[in-house]
Amino acid sequence: MKLLETAGKKADSAEVYEVKGNSIPVKFSSGELESVKHVETTGAALRVIDGGKLGFSTTTDPENLTEVVDHALETANFGEEADFEFPGQIDLEEVNTFDREIAELEANDLIKQGEEVIERLHQFDSDLEVNLDLSKSVSQTSLASSNGLEVDGDRTKLSLSLEIKKVGNEDIFTFHESSVGQKLDQFDVEKPTERAIQKLKWAERETRLESGSYPVILTPRGTLVLLVPLLAGFNGKHVFQGTSPMEGSLGEKAFAEELTISDYGSMKGSPTRRSFDDEGTPIEKVDLISRGEVKNFLYDLQTASRAGKEPTGNGLKGGLLGGSDFRSAPGISPTTLTIASGEKKFGEMISDIDRGLVVDQVLGLGQGNVLSGEFSNNVSVAYKVEDGAITGKVKDTMIAGNVYKLLKQNLELGKEAEWVGGGLFAPALRLDDVNVVRKS
Amino acid sequence: MLKKLKEGLRASKGEFTEIRIEKERRNEVKYEGEKLKNIDSSEEIGGIVRTLVQGGWGIATFNSIDELSKKAKKAYRIGKEVASSMDERIELAEVQPQKEEVISEQKKDVREIPLEEKRDVVKDYNRTMLDHDGRIESTRAVYSDSFRELTYLNSEGTELYQEVPDVTLALVAIARGEKNNIQTAHDTIGEASGFELVLDRDEMAEEVASGAVSLLSAEPVDGGQYTVLLNPELAGVFIHEAFGHLCEADHFYKNDRLQDIMTLGRQFGPENLNVVDEGFIEGRRGNLPFDDEGVRRKKTYLIKDGKLNSFLHSRETAKKMGQEPTGNARAISYRHEPIVRMTNTYIEGGDKTFEELISSIDHGIFAKDAYGGQTQLEQFTFSAGHGRIIENGEIGPMVRDVVLTGNIFKSLENITGIGDDLDIIGSAGGCGKGGQMPLPVTDGAPHIRIEDVTIGGR
Numbered sequence: 001m002k003l004l005e006t007a008g009k010k011a012d013s014a015e016v017y018e019v020k021g022n023s024i025p026v027k028f029s030s031g032e033l034e035s036v037k038h039v040e041t042t043g044a045a046l047r048v049i050d051g052g053k054l055g056f057s058t059t060t061d062p063e064n065l066t067e068v069v070d071h072a073l074e075t076a077n078f079g080e081e082a083d084f085e086f087p088g089q090i091d092l093e094e095v096n097t098f099d100r101e102i103a104e105l106e107a108n109d110l111i112k113q114g115e116e117v118i119e120r121l122h123q124f125d126s127d128l129e130v131n132l133d134l135s136k137s138v139s140q141t142s143l144a145s146s147n148g149l150e151v152d153g154d155r156t157k158l159s160l161s162l163e164i165k166k167v168g169n170e171d172i173f174t175f176h177e178s179s180v181g182q183k184l185d186q187f188d189v190e191k192p193t194e195r196a197i198q199k200l201k202w203a204e205r206e207t208r209l210e211s212g213s214y215p216v217i218l219t220p221r222g223t224l225v226l227l228v229p230l231l232a233g234f235n236g237k238h239v240f241q242g243t244s245p246m247e248g249s250l251g252e253k254a255f256a257e258e259l260t261i262s263d264y265g266s267m268k269g270s271p272t273r274r275s276f277d278d279e280g281t282p283i284e285k286v287d288l289i290s291r292g293e294v295k296n297f298l299y300d301l302q303t304a305s306r307a308g309k310e311p312t313g314n315g316l317k318g319g320l321l322g323g324s325d326f327r328s329a330p331g332i333s334p335t336t337l338t339i340a341s342g343e344k345k346f347g348e349m350i351s352d353i354d355r356g357l358v359v360d361q362v363l364g365l366g367q368g369n370v371l372s373g374e375f376s377n378n379v380s381v382a383y384k385v386e387d388g389a390i391t392g393k394v395k396d397t398m399i400a401g402n403v404y405k406l407l408k409q410n411l412e413l414g415k416e417a418e419w420v421g422g423g424l425f426a427p428a429l430r431l432d433d434v435n436v437v438r439k440s
Numbered sequence: 441m442l443k444k445l446k447e448g449l450r451a452s453k454g455e456f457t458e459i460r461i462e463k464e465r466r467n468e469v470k471y472e473g474e475k476l477k478n479i480d481s482s483e484e485i486g487g488i489v490r491t492l493v494q495g496g497w498g499i500a501t502f503n504s505i506d507e508l509s510k511k512a513k514k515a516y517r518i519g520k521e522v523a524s525s526m527d528e529r530i531e532l533a534e535v536q537p538q539k540e541e542v543i544s545e546q547k548k549d550v551r552e553i554p555l556e557e558k559r560d561v562v563k564d565y566n567r568t569m570l571d572h573d574g575r576i577e578s579t580r581a582v583y584s585d586s587f588r589e590l591t592y593l594n595s596e597g598t599e600l601y602q603e604v605p606d607v608t609l610a611l612v613a614i615a616r617g618e619k620n621n622i623q624t625a626h627d628t629i630g631e632a633s634g635f636e637l638v639l640d641r642d643e644m645a646e647e648v649a650s651g652a653v654s655l656l657s658a659e660p661v662d663g664g665q666y667t668v669l670l671n672p673e674l675a676g677v678f679i680h681e682a683f684g685h686l687c688e689a690d691h692f693y694k695n696d697r698l699q700d701i702m703t704l705g706r707q708f709g710p711e712n713l714n715v716v717d718e719g720f721i722e723g724r725r726g727n728l729p730f731d732d733e734g735v736r737r738k739k740t741y742l743i744k745d746g747k748l749n750s751f752l753h754s755r756e757t758a759k760k761m762g763q764e765p766t767g768n769a770r771a772i773s774y775r776h777e778p779i780v781r782m783t784n785t786y787i788e789g790g791d792k793t794f795e796e797l798i799s800s801i802d803h804g805i806f807a808k809d810a811y812g813g814q815t816q817l818e819q820f821t822f823s824a825g826h827g828r829i830i831e832n833g834e835i836g837p838m839v840r841d842v843v844l845t846g847n848i849f850k851s852l853e854n855i856t857g858i859g860d861d862l863d864i865i866g867s868a869g870g871c872g873k874g875g876q877m878p879l880p881v882t883d884g885a886p887h888i889r890i891e892d893v894t895i896g897g898r
Contacts, residue, residue, distance in 0.1 A: 030694030033525050035497030035777065036518045042503045058482040060503040067483065075479040078556055107518060111525050129695050133875070165817075167697040170849050172818035211663070241473050241578040245620040329478050364821040367812040368843060371614060372622040374660070376896035378821040378845035395819055396847055398896030400663060404620060437663035439847075439894045 001144055003044055006065045008146035010073060011048035011055070015086040015149070017278060017317075018044045018062060019326045021139030026110040028132040031118050036107045041139075043326040045317075046072045047086070054082040054302075058327050084301040086145035087280045095266060095275040101184040102156040103138050110134045113160075117189050121164065124197050129165040134158075149280045157272070158187045159422070164196055166203070173203050173393065175361055175381045180271040180422030187271075191418070199360065202383050205392030209384045209438060215356040216399060216434040217349055217385070220418040220426040222359045223339060225377060226403045227424070229370040230261075233404070234288050235332050236299040236314075240307040243371055245404055246294060254404070255292040256411040258342060262287050263298060265313065265335025272422035278330045279315035286312045300332050339426040342413030346428050349414055351388035357436060358383045358390060359399060376400035396439040406431050445593045448508030452516045454491035454498070456532060458594035459512070460732060461487040461505055462774040465551065466586035469559050471566040473578040481555060486774040487511075493519030495529020501775050533758035533765045535735050537597035542729055544603035546634030550585040553635045558583055561638055562609075565645040569613045572649030575656060577622070580612035581645075583638060584868070590728075598734035606725060606880065607631060608868035609638045611645055615652035623658075623840065625651030625825060627809070628868035630725045630880065651826070658838040661827060663897030667804035668844065669797055669889050672863035674810045674824050676883025678844075678890075679715055679787050680871070681813035681820040682851055683708070684883075687717070687742045687750075688768070688780040688873075689757035691817060699761075706748045709852035714788040715743035717752055719767045721784050725866045726880030730767070732778035737767035742785075743852075754780050772876045779874050786884030790858025797857045797889050799833040805895065806830050807842050812869070821845045843896050851890060859886030 007014035021041045027034045044062040046069065048055045055076025059068040114134045121130050135158070142152035162177040177196050181187025218225060238244035246254070265283040266275050276282055279301050287295040299307065300315030315330040350358070362377035379397050383390045414428035445459050464484045470477040488501045489512050498519025500511045523529075566581035588604040608630035615623050627648050631637050670678055685691070692698035709715075719737025720729050731737055733755050741749045751761070754769035757780060769778035798806070809825030827842035828835050863884055870878025 029690070032527060032694070033496070033522055034530070035499055036522050037499035037501065037777070038514060038518060039775065040500075040502040040504075041775075056478060056480050058480070058484070060484045060486055071481040071483075074555060075481050078559055079479045080476045107521055108525075111521075115525075127697070129698075165695070165698075167695065167701070170701065170818075172698070172701075172816070174816045174818075237472075241614075242616060243578045243614045243622055245622060327482070327484070329480065363814040363816055363819065363845075364812065364823055364843060365814075367814070367821075367823045369622075369624050369841060371624055372620060374841045376663075376823075376841055376843035378819055378843075378894075378896070380816045380819060396845070396894065398663065398843070398845055398894060400841070400843070400896040400898050402620075402898070435663060435896075435898045437894060437896050439892070440665060 003046060003062055003065055004144050004146060007046055007048055007069050007072065010069055011050040011076065013049045013086050013146045015047045015145040016044060017326060018142045019139055021137060023135055023137030024107055024110060025133060025135035026107060026114055028114050028118060028130065031122065031130045033111060044068065045326045048072045048076050049082040049086065050076040052082055053079040055079050056329050084305040086147050086149065088148040089150060090276065090280060090282055092151060092275045092282055093266065095273060097182055097273055098154040099156045099183040102136055102158050105136045110136060113189065117193055120193050121196060125200060131163040133161045143278070143280050145280065151276055151280060153274060156182060158184065160189060160192065162192060162196060166200060175199060178421050182271050182273055199381060202390050203393040207384045207392035207394060209357060209394050209397065209436060211436060211438045213433045213435050215353050216431050217356070217358045218429045218431070219358065219360040220428060221361060221420045223426045223429050224365060225359065225362055225375055226407065227337065228366045229373045229375055229403045231334060232370040233373060234297050236297040236307060236309065237303045237332055238371065239297050240303055245373060246297065249294045252294050253292045254294050255289050255407045256409065257292045258411045258413055259289050259292050259407060260340035261289045262338050263314065263334045263336065264338055267336055270336040271419060272336060274335065277313045277315045278317045281311045281313040281315060283313035283335055298332050298334060300330055303332060334423065337424045339413065341415055341417045341427040343415055344412060345415050349412065349428060349430055350385055350390060353385045354387060356385045357394070358385060373403040375403065398437045400435050406434065409433065441591065444508055445591065448489065448512045449593055449595050451509035452491045452512040454493040454516050454519055456595055457489065457491040457512060458592065459487060459489050459508065460774055461591045463589045464586055466584065467555060467558060468582065468584045469562045471562055471579065471581040474570065479555065479559065488774045488777065489515040490777055491515045491519050492530060492532070494523035495531065496522030496526050497530060498522055499777055530756055531759045532755040535755065535765055538730060538734055538736060539599045542602040544605045546605055548635035550605065550607060550635050551587055565611055565641060568642055568645035569611060569649040572646060573653045575615045575617065575653055576613055576649055577616040578614045582610045584608050592734050594734055600730050600734055602728045602730065604728055605632050605634065607633055607635065607637045609641060610868040611648045613649040613652040615656050617656040621656055623652050623655035625655060630866045630868045632723055632725050632727055654838055655826060655840050658826065658840040660841045661805065661839040661895055661897045663895060665892050665894055667801050667889065667891050668893045669801065669804065669806045669830065669887060671808040671887060672861065672885050673865050674807050674822065675885030675888040676786060676865055677810040677813045677822045679885055680782065680785050680883045681815045681822050682846055682848060683715060683742060684717065684782045684785045685815045686817055686848060687752050689751040689753045689761060690780040693757040693760045702748065704748055707746055708743060708748055709746040709855055711746045712790055712858055713743055713746045713852065713855060714741065716741055716786055716788060717782055718784045724784050724882050727783065731769045732771045733769040735765050735767040735769065737783060740766045752780050752782065754778060770879060772879050776876050779876065781873065781879055782871065782881050784864060784882045786862065786864050787858065787886065787888065789860050789862035789886045792857045792859050794859060794861065794887055797859055797887050798830060798835070801830045802832055804830040805839070805842065806835055807844060818848050819845065820848070841897065845894050854891040855888060856891055857889030859888065862886045
């Protein structure tokens with residue numbers, strides 16, 4: 001790698017992240033094929049440590065070495081103090097993240113798949129507006145440092161994203177479904193289609209739940225309402241800075257006994273499985289909460305070093321729901337989050353409730369004071385439960401609470417866990433006493 | 441460069457072909473707490489070819505801008521495949537071909553300011569926030585600039601070169617009281633201007649820090665229904681979420697049922713409500729005279745005298761609905777095709793003074809500043825930085841965690857007061873849609889009073 005060689009000579013040490021990728025996104029709007037795109041990406045990110053300071057620059061032209069090296073050195077000149085070193089070579093578990101079957105898919109295969117999904121949904125209800133994006137991507141990522149690190153990964157990904165609209169008389173019901181696979185056999189269009197149809201059936205009737213405090217079941221996707229603020233608190237940087245309520249909570253039973261949450265990006269079966277993060281730290285299982293006890297936080301190299309902790313393999317270019325992008329410097333982010341399942345089937349969880357709510361999707365996720373654990377969201381996909389059965393959708397309804405308080409109280413976890421996007425594997429979760437406000 | 445692009449255009453046999461090449465130079469300086477967190481100085485080049493072949497879009501995006509003819513041929517080949525699977529041909533509304541060079545002039549050109557000077561400015565504001573009060577636990581101060589050069593050519597003869605400067609400053613202060621009482625306040629500014637924008641902003645830094653400290657003693661708002669007074673920033677987010685998105689024609693150009701709801705002339709708000717999307721206001725973020733299809737941007741009244749007046753269009757949606765293109769096709773970068781987006785969206789000023797608006801509220805919330813918002817078309821949400829309780833026309837104590845929601849069919853008609861103090865606000869964030877985020881937009885409004893707004897709470 002010429003870039004690393006050149007940068008390594010000019011700076012004390014250097015690290016090069018390089019990506020070459022191509023993807024084919026196919027887009028259907030209102031059930032009709034709209035466009036097919038071929039996306040070619042070439043990019044490199046250079047980090048240097050020079051005089052104890054960190055410099056960063058990216059380029060889309062890795063052949064043009066002078067500029068990117070000069071920029072990185074310029075930023076290092078008065079840059080961030082580097083309290084860590086770029087790692088040397090690491091031993092990695094052999095993890096196959098490439099699938100030939102996905103790599104060989106062509107636009108026509110994607111078009112056919114998209115048409116099938118749309119047809120199934122239209123068989124259920126010809127009136128639905130279905131917007132669908134289906135994309136396959138193949139990328140080669142390599143990471144090397146002047147300290148001897150040299151790792152690479154060929155990765156494939158197939159993803160489906162559905163936006164479904166059902167329009168009635170002054171009533172617009174919109175929701176999302178998705179599926180992600182690294183291997184073709186992981187990629188499942190059945191489940192999101194079935195879930196979509198189930199949601200539409202439950203939403204056929206509109207009902208209302210008066211303001212008050214109720215039990216709320218969050219579907220696997222609905223758990224994001226809690227996870228977004230919670231993860232801000234388990235970000236090692238926030239803990240170190242003193243802006244997380246979890247500061248000083250290691251080893252404490254801060255949550256209900258039923259709650260176990262891990263981050264496990266190299267987990268077998270993860271649709272975004274990977275064996276090392278974007279800084280060359282091996283990815284292993286990190287327990288965040290185990291049976292209610294706070295076990296660990298997420299760290300990248302810099303924060304781990306400053307806080308005197310071990311890096312956890314969470315130095316990533318991208319966020320919880322966002323993809324990887326060579327343009328951003330690595331920061332702390334989960335890889336594959338898992339919430340441990342419980343014993344109850346979803347149907348039993350519903351039948352236990354006399355009066356309550358099932359929440360699947362909300363508006364304004366993360367828009368608020370996430371650090372303190374507060375959430376307050378308008379539900380966009382939610383259903384009323386009455387006498388042990390779902391009786392219809394609700395709207396103009398808000399739920400609010402504090403995750404640190406709610407997850408300490410009575411909890412119940414569902415038996416059936418599901419993939420939400422490619423980065424979360426969770427069951428349904430029941431909370432007691434969530435405040436609901438309904439327009440009167 | 442022009443020659444290469446023209447060769448590329450000629451290589452495609454589609455009925456319409458466009459090439460957009462983007463060159464970007466950008467810098468970012470970020471402080472977190474006591475520490476400088478990141479300095480980035482980077483460049484990027486890339487392009488997109490989009491071609492319409494027998495009514496189907498073939499698109500190719502790339503970083504290497506060599507061999508444009510090959511890329512155009514590839515887009516053509518893809519387009520042909522698309523066409524074979526299509527029932528209905530996509531067509532584009534006719535527009536006048538445009539030829540123009542738009543050169544940006546800035547007082548203090550960001551390209552000439554040394555990185556160190558940019559670092560020093562952020563460092564000072566960060567220090568100001570940290571030193572403000574012992575309860576400031578951490579901070580975030582982010583400066584960013586970019587200078588983009590966009591070249592756009594299409595097969596109809598449009599040839600455009602546009603320079604787009606962009607400068608933003610975002611300040612965040614995090615204050616901590618007892619264990620779980622962690623409060624955040626922020627403020628951001630952004631403009632298509634030079635470095636001068638971020639100079640002399642000490643007051644902004646002080647206000648952000650004192651805002652976070654004040655929130656420590658604020659109570660969470662009680663959930664319920666309130667009469668609210670929105671400040672211009674929050675009212676701007678309100679109109680963007682409550683109505684702007686619904687006017688984007690790509691949400692309904694193929695949906696007859698939605699078109700039945702969105703009939704032109706339908707009364708959505710009071711007679712004195714006027715809502716505008718103004719395509720080009722010089723100096724505003726993301727503003728340039730032409731959109732990413734080479735169409736001249738214009739001023740569009742979404743609501744006039746309370747009635748739905750017009751939609752926002754790309755050439756494709758305009759043709760399909762038999763209307764005029766409005767110059768609202770925008771892409772966040774060369775990696776994306778343009779889709780229908782807002783630009784500068786605002787509620788026009790009315791006739792009420794701030795005192796008149798507030799004095800008639802017996803019990804309500806004065807909600808200020810914005811964390812953000814989201815819409816699902818019918819229902820929407822927008823969250824305030826903080827609020828103040830209003831009792832008998834007087835402003836009372838501060839409340840926090842104020843998240844407001846509304847319903848498109850009711851919220852606009854519940855507007856009972858429009859201030860005379862229109863303010864259009866450029867911020868550092870942006871709008872997200874269809875996987876394209878953040879797109880620089882501005883929102884604006886005067887102070888607005890709305891009845892029966894639902895606020896969530898514990």
